[in-house]
Amino acid sequence: MALDRWIALCLLGLCILYGYTAWFTMDASLAPFMRRNPIWPSTFPKVLSVLGISASFIILIGLEKGEEKIGEIDHRRLGDYFLGQALVLLGLMVVYALCLRPLGFLFSTSAFLIVGSFILGERKLHVMIPVAFIATGAVWYLVQEVLGIFLRPLPIFVGV
């Protein structure tokens, strides 16, 4: 089965779950006075669930005729591309998200930029490190000091 149909299957499952919540569970907790309204919080979701189920079903059974188009990257030959780098970068983003608060903005961001370029093959440490530090410091200064949006600069155990 083609990838777009697998995705349609996932979307169908999602829409069924969404529809089940809208049709069968949402209205139970509705206050009596709200029941007299011509529109309920579940009305719009109910319509959307029907539309979503229909659309995903049409894609799934291939009712709409169209040639199978391969995008700019052929997902069937992912091994031909830099898949490892992409996956490690996505992992690095997750690590950054988890470390941003406990380790502080300055350390997490500098590390993210340095490790990110290292993953992509950059080995000029004498360029990479100063660029990362200067960029991190500049963004922190602009966001926190100029714009007044709080970004914890240092690790939590330092207490700032």
Place this chain on the structure above:
Amino acid sequence: MLEGILIGLQTALSMQNLLVVIGGCLIGTFIGMLPGLGPMSIIAIMIPVAITMGDPSAALILLAGVYYGAIFGGSTSSILLNAPGVAGTVASSFDGYPMSRQGKAGKALTIAAIASFAGGTIGALLLMIFAPMLSSVALLFHSPEYFALMVVGLSAIAAFAGPGQVTKALMMTVLGLIMATVGEGALFNLPRFTGGIMDLQSGFGFITLAMAMFALPEAIFLVLKPKNLGADGGEIKDLRITRAEARAIAPVIGRQSVQGFFIGVLPGAGATIASFLGYAVERNIAPKHEQDEFGKGSIKGLAAPETANNAACTGSFVPLLTLGIPGSGTTAILLGALIALNVTPGPRLMIDEPQIFWAVIMSMFIGNLVLLVLNLPLIPYIAKLLAIPRNYLIPFILFFTLMGAYIGQNNATELLMLVGFGICGIALKFANYPLPPLLIGFILGGMMEDNFSRSMQLYGGVSFVLERPMTLGLLVIAAGLIIVPILRTRLAK
């Protein structure tokens, strides 16, 4: 009126105010480039500075400069990195980013600058002439008309419903609408589809979704298949627009300046609807061979939303200045600033304090001109950003993507959501599902449901569609905008 214009010119052209508008445009442009910091946040940040200036005219001129600068700055990140930081610049990325990928970043930014200048200037001209008259027209629009207007805005999805893609575009729109229902709606005050997760109480963040669906998949695709954005054809810094291109975009700019302005006048409609609608209309009236270029780097597809969103921003000053009604989040903040400066906007502003009213309008002309003059020479340098080696550029794109989501919500969970949605966006892109309809559905979904629900409550059902001719007319236009291009494609086969 002539006397007012002269008073306004005198105020806006004083050395202090000229410096203020230049400073405002520069600050707005540079901060606006950071995803996550839209005009609303930047104006809010600048209010204390404006208030300490003491002079209401100078303060408003500063804020107007920041406003225009921020919109242009937002377009820059949309065009260069496919990272629209605000909803109003999402449509600019549809064709602006493909142009950048074709090595025409300089040209794309020049078209954006010229279209923004024209949209803002023509909008200011229309504001000058029609402001008092239009304020009463804006009040004729009620919830049913707003609902219908949102449906017209949704018709922009037709641009992505190419052969064999109609159901996928529809599915993505529905998915966007579904995502917009998560969280506490403005009208019902009930948490929906949150699964008891506190972070979902206020729904998904627009920036998180925009970055996850646009910027992140693009950056990951650049990792998977390296492509030097700055190397294609060596035209990256080239600003030149040919005579044929200028002739092609001139009527688009003319039409969208007027259309965008009138949409901006309606409180609640604003730059987002104007840009989507501008894009949809221009695609529909374009000849068949040009229609196919939309979404792939069409200059008309870039000029239309850029003109419309700037004209709409100017239009949103009509209800603010003449009625004291803020038509958007940004003008609501401007209203707060006006009140803090002891200026009460409303029907009497033009009579009681003409120097402020006219100075703001004149500063719009000057602000737009300053923005064009300042930005055109900077474009080659801004476009050169794409020539930064991939090993440095991609970590920075990913970092700004993360920062955009983080600054908006100040919540690290948002970053995890960004990565999760980003992976979904990559899978959808692999399977050729068009992603812009998802974002269009998400942006318009909340407003659409609120206005639909309000209309249902007011009329006790869907009778409002038949009882309000303007609503019916708008819905017919929306149906036409969606169905006609699909039928035309079918018939052409």
